[in-house]
Amino acid sequence: MEITSEEVLAVLRVLQESDVEVLDIRLGDLELHASKATGDHHLNGTGMSATRAVEETRVAARGQGASTPQLVEVPENTAPVARPAPAEGNAELAEVRAPILGIYYTASGPDAAPYVTVGSTVQEDTTVGLIEVMKSFSTVLAGVRGTVRDILAKNGELVEYGETLVLIEPEQGRQ
Amino acid sequence: MTFKRVLIANRGEIAVRVARACAALGVQSVAVVSSADRGSLVTQVADEVLCIGPAPSRDSYLNISALVAAAKYSGSDAVHPGYGFLAEEPSFVEACTDAGLTFIGPPASVMRQVGNKLAARALAQEVGVPVAPGSVAVRTEAAANRIAAEVGYPVLIKAASGGGGRGMRVVHSSAQLGPELQTASAEALSAFGDGTVYLERYIENARHVEVQLLGDGHGHLVHLWDRDCSIQRRYQKIVEEAPVTALPDHLREEILSSAVRLGRAAGYQNAGTVEFIVDMEREAYYFLEINARVQVEHPVTEAVTGVDIVANQIRIASGEGLGISQDEVQVDGHAVEARINAERVPGFSPSPGRLSRWEPPASERLRVDTHCFPGYLVPPYYDSLLAKVIGHDTDRPHAIAALGAGLANLVVAGVETTLPFMRHILGQREFRENAFNTAWLPHVIEDFSEKIR
Numbered sequence: 001m002e003i004t005s006e007e008v009l010a011v012l013r014v015l016q017e018s019d020v021e022v023l024d025i026r027l028g029d030l031e032l033h034a035s036k037a038t039g040d041h042h043l044n045g046t047g048m049s050a051t052r053a054v055e056e057t058r059v060a061a062r063g064q065g066a067s068t069p070q071l072v073e074v075p076e077n078t079a080p081v082a083r084p085a086p087a088e089g090n091a092e093l094a095e096v097r098a099p100i101l102g103i104y105y106t107a108s109g110p111d112a113a114p115y116v117t118v119g120s121t122v123q124e125d126t127t128v129g130l131i132e133v134m135k136s137f138s139t140v141l142a143g144v145r146g147t148v149r150d151i152l153a154k155n156g157e158l159v160e161y162g163e164t165l166v167l168i169e170p171e172q173g174r175q
Numbered sequence: 176m177t178f179k180r181v182l183i184a185n186r187g188e189i190a191v192r193v194a195r196a197c198a199a200l201g202v203q204s205v206a207v208v209s210s211a212d213r214g215s216l217v218t219q220v221a222d223e224v225l226c227i228g229p230a231p232s233r234d235s236y237l238n239i240s241a242l243v244a245a246a247k248y249s250g251s252d253a254v255h256p257g258y259g260f261l262a263e264e265p266s267f268v269e270a271c272t273d274a275g276l277t278f279i280g281p282p283a284s285v286m287r288q289v290g291n292k293l294a295a296r297a298l299a300q301e302v303g304v305p306v307a308p309g310s311v312a313v314r315t316e317a318a319a320n321r322i323a324a325e326v327g328y329p330v331l332i333k334a335a336s337g338g339g340g341r342g343m344r345v346v347h348s349s350a351q352l353g354p355e356l357q358t359a360s361a362e363a364l365s366a367f368g369d370g371t372v373y374l375e376r377y378i379e380n381a382r383h384v385e386v387q388l389l390g391d392g393h394g395h396l397v398h399l400w401d402r403d404c405s406i407q408r409r410y411q412k413i414v415e416e417a418p419v420t421a422l423p424d425h426l427r428e429e430i431l432s433s434a435v436r437l438g439r440a441a442g443y444q445n446a447g448t449v450e451f452i453v454d455m456e457r458e459a460y461y462f463l464e465i466n467a468r469v470q471v472e473h474p475v476t477e478a479v480t481g482v483d484i485v486a487n488q489i490r491i492a493s494g495e496g497l498g499i500s501q502d503e504v505q506v507d508g509h510a511v512e513a514r515i516n517a518e519r520v521p522g523f524s525p526s527p528g529r530l531s532r533w534e535p536p537a538s539e540r541l542r543v544d545t546h547c548f549p550g551y552l553v554p555p556y557y558d559s560l561l562a563k564v565i566g567h568d569t570d571r572p573h574a575i576a577a578l579g580a581g582l583a584n585l586v587v588a589g590v591e592t593t594l595p596f597m598r599h600i601l602g603q604r605e606f607r608e609n610a611f612n613t614a615w616l617p618h619v620i621e622d623f624s625e626k627i628r
Contacts, residue, residue: 101227133244158248160226162210
């Protein structure tokens with residue numbers, strides 16, 4: 001697939017006019033990475049990408065700034081249906097988001113202990129939950145080292161793609 | 176109505192159209208969106224919204240397991256596929272059926288038969304529907320040369336698994352035939368997973384005519400008259416109208432009855448369209464393909480017949496049957512549709528961006544099907560269709576006038592659109608006099624690009 005400079009400009013114009021900071025487009029073998037690169041610490045170095053299995057980013061806690069947390073990897077429209085995280089305090093929390101739509105499980109079985117609870121310490125590869133799509137299960141990883149501050153998704157309930165499942169306070173000095 | 180909830184496996188204007196049809200029938204609707212479409216209009220119209228995946232279609236609107244899971248987990252009974260995406264994908268029909276969901280469309284077996292152009296062509300021949308002079312599958316260059324010599328140049332190479340104008344090549348001489356055949360077959364293999372190609376006579380002075388069918392799958396099948404979609408760019412329709420007025424009545428009657436015969440032979444269920452190419456020099460028509468879905472241009476038929484095609488799709492799928500007899504389907508006046516795309520003319524390159532202004536026209540003679548609103552961000556990932564503006568009045572000249580007034584009153588800013596070009600088409604003498612064919616539009620594009628240069 002080929003792209004003209006005119007098309008690149010069109011993409012940049014979309015980015016400029018949107019609230020989005022970083023945009024990754026992959027169409028076949030074409031990859032386009034565009035960033036406003038304003039040094040906005042909210043999104044610094046999060047490498048958002050449409051194809052990452054587990055998406056996480058650092059967002060400013062609500063109430064701290066006027067803006068809504070941004071995690072979409074694409075231009076966001078005016079009436080988002082996502083359920084943003086009701087984080088408390090001023091700490092920057094990492095959101096673990098659902099990589100696919102499905103039924104969320106906080107434990108490996110009805111009688112098993114939950115993978116994590118509020119206060120649990122997690123590593124990047126710690127399992128925080130499972131998502132079932134028609135009898136096939138995907139593991140949701142923490143993606144960041146830190147402490148679980150909130151678990152928003154309920155056991156056995158439907159979660160959407162991109163829905164915030166768990167909030168993690170990243171370990172100091174690492175991010 | 177036996178359905179309680181219908182999941183809409185599509186986006187854009189058709190998702191809005193289906194959600195509104197559900198509401199009118201007292202059925203709840205579930206919209207599925209990619210993360211790029213979280214703020215799209217359908218999220219305001221549907222009863223429930225689920226984000227099924229990231230922006231790229233293959234991970235969202237083409238993701239069968241995510242769609243089926245969303246339907247099951249949201250408690251939907253049925254799935255409406257819209258057009259494009261998975262609307263004509265038999266494996267999607269099967270995935271829905273296997274999960275206990277009703278697919279609003281024909282069964283997978285019918286879809287497979289009509290989806291393969293060679294199989295559909297064979298069925299047409301069986302029931303005496305004319306097909307363009309040409310061939311069955313062409314496997315060797317020698318065979319291709321023989322057939323091309325028989326039907327005469329120029330010939331069209333077509334992909335057996337293609338459709339909607341994709342996978343076609345015009346060949347003007349025998350010297351070109353060999354190389355073009357190889358390229359076409361390789362392209363077909365990569366685009367459709369099937370390299371089978373065949374040859375047909377290329378008709379230079381042609382009109383594209385199609386017949387809308389509605390069938391309940393139990394022997395009751397009616398036509399909703401015909402449409403003329405001859406104004407095309409690279410086989411993509413730009414302006415469509417109903418009914419057909421460029422053909423003598425006897426030819427229209429033959430085309431309508433051929434379409435119904437073919438629909439019955441295929442055991443056709445739900446809404447479908449039989450497409451024909453009409454050779455204006457020979458006054459002959461040939462079967463092209465059957466589209467097993469609701470079509471983009473369905474509103475012109477709804478305007479002149481008063482039959483709600485989408486509502487009927489849902490009713491038929493729910494088992495209520497088809498509550499219309501052929502005699503009840505009458506044509507009232509004429510309707511013309513213009514597609515407004517977020518594209519730059521003359522290159523027709525996409526022009527995504529935020530709509531700083533969007534003010535659709537309104538009048539009793541107009542219908543506007545759209546998912547746009549002021550501030551809407553047209554995402555760069557999908558089809559560029561913004562709106563369909565349909566003018567309906569007593570006859571063709573008045574319908575064109577109604578559409579012209581509608582286009583004059585449509586205000587759009589923030590992205591480049593085909594609106595100025597649509598206005599240009601409406602002003603052309605050949606268009607007003609109904610004196611054009613499928614090869615006309617490229618000349619108009621050339622003309623228009625001179626004008627704006």
